[in-house]
Amino acid sequence: MNNKLKSLIIYFGKISTLFGEVIYWIFSGKKRIKSIVAQMMILGIESLPIVSLIALFTGIILAFQTAYQLQKISSEIYIASIVALSLTRELGPVLTSLIIAGRSGASISAEVSSMKVTEQLDALKSLATEPVDYLAVPKFLALIITLPLLVLYADLIGIIGGYIVGTTKLGISLGLYFRMSLEALAFKDVFSGLIKAFIFGGIIGIVSCFEGFSASAGARGVGKAVIKSVVRSFILIITADCILTALFYVLLP
């Protein structure tokens, strides 16, 4: 147990160090706008189809489950508010982040670890280029910018999913459904979801780059790096979500 606790502390120490280096290079490194935009396309925009699918189905499922409960008290009309609140405060940020951790985080750790085992990271250093500056910073920035945007998009698609159920099962009109959704939402609901997405984006960027940089040699090393990146991102996202939800509950009552 002591050893596990020690490894955990060492792990947090190492990812905090990488986070510190990324922040340092954001301010003192070269501004690679083209690279950040390219990463936003690869890590974020190319995830739109899977994010759309999962957000739409989540909205539909959520509406059905809510309708099932609410019909017992004849209040099905409130599915719009409940779907909108659940998505923006919780499901939108968490589900989208888990998708991105599984898709884009895995791709980052595979790319960086392959570069490590083929000595491309050493080649960067030999060309007077720090891998954290050249590789990790654009990916980190792309994720913290793109993830909140993806979450906003997922929230909207999820609400549309809820509307599909609302209109087909309950006959709620488009205008009424969206009015009910908007009336239920306060600025803090959307804001807290976006803050979560911003932080989860940072977690995915740091964890996946860290696992790539720390990969051991060979194909197995790359495979292990990808597994660690996805599993550890999931754990940290859910842990951070728990802490942030409690924090917002206290700070933004």
Added chain:
Amino acid sequence: MIEIVNLYKNFNGLKVLQGLELRIEDGKTHVIIGRSGCGKSVLLKHIIGILKPDKGKIFVNNVDITSLSDRELDRIRLQFGMVFQGSALFDYLTVEENVGFLLYEYSDLSSAKIRERVKGLLSLVGLKGIEEKFPEELSGGMKKRVAIARALCLNPSILLYDEPTTGIDPIGADMINSLIKELHDKLGVTSIVVTHDLNSAFKIADYISMLFSGKIVFTGRPSEVKETDNPIVRQFIEGSKFGPIKEVDV
């Protein structure tokens, strides 16, 4: 001049370099030979500052690079060009972007100027018309040449080659040897080559050093290496399994 003093490096308890001492003269081609896994590449990565020693000093033109910060090291690294064992070309960049990497990253030169410079570097290593290709489309020998062109980009005064002929057919390997020699004669650079390919060593070296058990056990001109009585060197150049070097020794 490069001077390595009392260099030690362990990896997870494995003693790789154990008090290594070496002097490399300016403008010479110095080949370091030794068995696979004996620490030759580790030594090379220390010389360019990619690895930090546990103990010891490395002087490059009288500057101890082991005491420099990463930023200061980057400035020193621009005096070096390094060719990695597997070429280590960036696989998501074209040949042109690989060779012109430093110029695209850090210079204000226009793309046209960089393209011109890349073309010149590629012709120096005997290649042309492959600027738009990706590394995966090239043969092992071509990759090596592109890696050499990339290393030459900023006219370095020191070139480091890690196993330049490994994984290439004998004819391709000989062409790489000729290229290393030709570049050395043409550009007057200091070249440090690590290899276990003795043909290559004898063809290109001004000096040859043998690395064994984490130390340099012999340094001499190729003719001296051929004639030495040193039992470790003799066993290595004769490729015999009998002698002071045992199976487990690297």
